[in-house]
Amino acid sequence: MVYQNRAVNLEVLTCYLLADISDEQLQAFKAAFELGNFARFSPMLSIKIVRPPEDYIGKSHEYIRRKEDEAGREQHFLILDDRAVKNDAVWYIKWFADDEPMDDGAESSDVLWKILVRTDKLGMVYVNYDIGNMSIQEDLDGCGVEFPVKAGYEQPKVYDLDMDMHKEQYRQPTWVRAEPHEFEYNKGGEKFGDYVAPPRTLARLKDEVAEAEGVLNDWVTPHPAGPLRMPNGKMKESPEGTMVLQLKINPEFPWPPFKWPSGSL
Structure with a gap:
């Protein structure tokens, strides 16, 4: 997930x-x-x-x-x-x-x-x-x-x-931990300016996953996911092959409204 x-x-x-x-x-x-x-x-x-x-x-x-x-x-x-x-x-x-x-x-x-x-x-x-x-x-x-x-x-x-x-709304990063079935590697030969990417050096979320998660999809360098400390202090282990992808948040996604503190005007 x-x-x-x-x-x-x-x-x-x-x-x-x-x-x-x-x-x-x-x-x-x-x-x-x-x-x-x-x-x-x-x-x-x-x-x-x-x-x-x-x-x-x-x-x-x-x-x-x-x-x-x-x-x-x-x-x-x-x-x-x-x-x-x-x-x-x-x-x-x-x-x-x-x-x-x-x-x-x-x-x-x-x-x-x-x-x-x-x-x-x-x-x-x-x-x-x-x-x-x-x-x-x-x-x-x-x-x-x-x-x-x-x-x-x-x-x-x-x-x-x-x-x-x-404009800054479209430049905000998010670090996505994706399991193997949720992303894909590049096949090789893709051109990014003067750079030609070797196979399996870049990764991106599958389009339907990116859309559901509210992120702007792109080819990025994947990094193996280690244990993650959760808000409750516990460490979360990820399935083998899980990768971290640094993508950007999609501000046009239907995010919930901001919750102002109780008692605020």
Whole structure:
């Protein structure tokens, strides 16, 4: 049986809704987040949109961060305020400089590391910060923030990535574990540009299997499948001859809708 390993335990970031917005604007925000998060088939995180406590309204981001810390909620969070809504963006709130492992560039410990991010790029920013591919300091520098950063700094430009997230839907990889009866090897002699493939060096899913699994089929280099750790921690053994094929997800497949956390607006 074909198996695709998908994320099941997504981190949930709280998003405080400080702006007075219409339902249409809220739905537009959620749609932009879902698009950039590849939410239907390969989500990177989840967010829970909630009304803020009364004492957060009209207060600074620094005040809200301190209140979150006092309540023991030390996780990163999001803020959707008037400026964010106007710019199709959302504030990504991290920590004060003295709590930030990468605090280079802060003039004092009163600096709150935060960045206004285009909503459809939030998922990508989250992942890159999480794995250390990017830093908020580098991104703020690219947005015109002056260094060393002062407390209450202004961000002249919204952080964005030069990516068309509609096109990116068709570029998302998936690693498919296919048993021998579910894929086929090439016969040899196929041309890929200047390369002529020897026999049984490439493999692809059988067309009906690819269609049923929601992947875009192609000839790729197969790799023998070893044991796989399942979400419950147990190791799954595969039948002899099972191969791993790196293919791309078909965004036009009828994937189920993204499930927003319970209690989210």
